[in-house]
Amino acid sequence: MEGRTPAQSASTVTPVMQLVHANSAGFIHGGEIMKLVDTTAGVASMRHCNGRVVTVEVDSLTFLAPVHIGELVTLNAVDTQAWRSSMEVEVDVWREDPRTGDREQTTTAYLTMVAVDARGRPVPVPPLNADTEDDVRRQRAADVRREERIRIRKRIEDEARS
Numbered sequence: 001m002e003g004r005t006p007a008q009s010a011s012t013v014t015p016v017m018q019l020v021h022a023n024s025a026g027f028i029h030g031g032e033i034m035k036l037v038d039t040t041a042g043v044a045s046m047r048h049c050n051g052r053v054v055t056v057e058v059d060s061l062t063f064l065a066p067v068h069i070g071e072l073v074t075l076n077a078v079d080t081q082a083w084r085s086s087m088e089v090e091v092d093v094w095r096e097d098p099r100t101g102d103r104e105q106t107t108t109a110y111l112t113m114v115a116v117d118a119r120g121r122p123v124p125v126p127p128l129n130a131d132t133e134d135d136v137r138r139q140r141a142a143d144v145r146r147e148e149r150i151r152i153r154k155r156i157e158d159e160a161r162s
C-alpha cells in the first residue's frame with residue numbers, strides 16, 4: 001500500500017459559531033467544539049486511507065480558552081501516525097475575533113480513528129510517510145501515546161481480573 005504524507009491529508013474547517021451553539025454563560029458549548037473536533041479528525045483520516053473511518057478513542061481533549069458567539073473557529077487536523085488499521089489525528093482549534101483579528105488556540109485533542117469496511121470491520125491503512133522534522137516529532141510522540149494507552153488499558157484489565 002502506497003504511503004502518504006501528513007500534508008496530503010491535513011484538513012482545515014472554519015465554521016462561524018452562532019447563538020444556537022452557545023451555553024447559558026454565552027460561550028460556545030464544549031460539546032459543539034468536540035463534535036467539530038471529531039468531524040475534522042474524520043476528514044483527515046478519511047483522506048489518509050481513502051475509506052470509511054470510525055472514532056475509537058479521544059485522548060486528552062483539553063480546553064485552553066473559551067470561544068464566544070460570533071467568533072470564527074478554525075480547526076486544523078493532521079494525521080500524526082498510522083499503524084495497522086488505526087490512525088492518530090491531532091486537532092488544534094483556534095478562535096478568532098473577526099473585528100480585531102485576535103487569534104488564540106482554544107483546544108488540542110488527539111483522536112484514534114480506525115479504517116473499517118462496509119461491515120464495520122477494521123481494514124489496513126497506508127503508512128504515514130514523515131516528510132518534515134515536525135512530522136517525525138509528531139510520529140514519535142504518537143507512538144509514545146499509543147504505548148501509554150495500551151499500557152493503561154492492560155493495567156485496568158489486570159486490576160479488574162485480580
Ligand SMILES: CC(C)(COP(=O)(O)OP(=O)(O)OC[C@H]1O[C@@H](n2cnc3c(N)ncnc32)[C@H](O)[C@@H]1OP(=O)(O)O)[C@@H](O)C(=O)NCCC(=O)NCCS
Nearest residue numbers: 053054055056057083084085086112114116120121122149
Ligand atoms: C473501532 C472498532 C472497529 C475496533 O474493533 P476491534 O474489534 O477492537 O478491532 P481490533 O481489536 O482489530 O482493533 C482495531 C484497531 O483499533 C485499535 N483500537 C481498538 N480499541 C482501541 C482503543 N480503545 N483505543 C485506541 N485504539 C484502539 C487497535 O489498537 C487496532 O489498531 P491497529 O490495527 O492499528 O493495531 C470497534 O471497536 C468499533 O466499531 N467501535 C465503535 C466505533 C464507533 O461507533 N465510533 C463512534 C461513531 S464514529
